[in-house]
Amino acid sequence: MIGAGEPVTSEQLAQAMATNPVVVRRVMAGLREQGLVRSEKGHGGGWTLARDPTDITLADIYRAVGAPTIVAMGHRSENPGCLVEQAVNDALSGAFREVEALFMKRLGAVTLDALAKDFRRRLAKHKQSLEDQIHAVK
Amino acid sequence: MIGAGEPVTSEQLAQAMATNPVVVRRVMAGLREQGLVRSEKGHGGGWTLARDPTDITLADIYRAVGAPTIVAMGHRSENPGCLVEQAVNDALSGAFREVEALFMKRLGAVTLDALAKDFRRRLAKHKQSLEDQIHAVK
DNA sequence: TATCATGTAACTTCATATGTTACATGATTG
DNA sequence: CAATCATGTAACATATGAAGTTACATGATA
Secondary structure, three states: OOOOOOOEOHHHHHHHOOOOHHHHHHHHHHHHHOOOEEEEOOOOOEEEEOOOHHHOEHHHHHHHHHHHHHOOOOOOOOOOOOHHHHHHHHHHHHHHHHHHHHHHHHHHOOEHHHHHHHHHHHHHHHHHHHHHHHHHHO | OOOOOOOEOHHHHHHHOOOOHHHHHHHHHHHHHOOOEEEEOOOOOEEEEOOOHHHOEHHHHHHHHHHHHHOOOOOOOOOOOOHHHHHHHHHHHHHHHHHHHHHHHHHHOOEHHHHHHHHHHHHHHHHHHHHHHHHHHO
16 A cells, blocks of 8 residues: 555555656655655556654645645735735734644644544545445345 | 725725736625625715724635635535545644644734724834935935 | 816736646556 | 656646636616
8 A cells, every 4th residue: 555665655645646757756746755754666666655654744744845835825025015005914924823723733642643544544434335235236 | 094984996906916917806896795894986985985894804814815815725526535544634633733723813803904003003104214315315 | 168086987007727639757467 | 678667857848727818788977
């Protein structure tokens, strides 16, 4: 299974999430720079986790890839000439910090390991449900 | 001044924020639907506040125009077929609710009146600084 | 009735995320 | 060493949505 031992190729990951290998590499490059994953070239190469999955949280991933994309709110222009914008920024700068802090705290509470466990539970249930359907038809 | 008594035209607003009158109307249309502003046609027409500025907060405005744009985070697909997506959604749905609630609370604490007062303060300071520069040159 | 302002549809940029192609680099295998 | 496999990356194509623009209808005022 992905993430356990054997390297996974961008090709496999792309197929699993219905996208393109190059897109996968782009995203993974961010994760690698943050030391979350490793990549190896050549035969038997691909991506592996660089840290224990109990030690990687969604906060790490967010910092590596999500920050510019997901926090589209807040932080417009930092030093606007517009006085209205200045007033709004001033009134909300503390709020944005608070909101972001809470968000990061919640992201930090979710480990890859926990997600993987939940995923496996869902997968088992999914398979079971498929089998039930087959039996029902028979 | 804008917002006090006399209606303000989309033309004036557009000029004040360096954009287009039609764009202004589009945004203001959302505010009007929420009962925050009124519009009048013809001579002397334009936009006026529909409620007391002490009674309008950024939360009202956010609900009227910002929700789809600003909360680009969270709420991807509601019922994804992807089991990984399901696991992540499940792990974070509570978090998103919390974060959004805090955000709304902070927005709700900022009234238009407070912003207007702060704006006027900045405007006065700005003018003062301009005059100082003139004196310095002389 | 002439003018002014909103209301809106339709179209045109513009920016950005995503997808795609092509090729270079490095690692493994026989 | 040559063939193959996989990442690394640049360059380009496509799709989406926000913002800007044009044009015209509607209604209000003088």
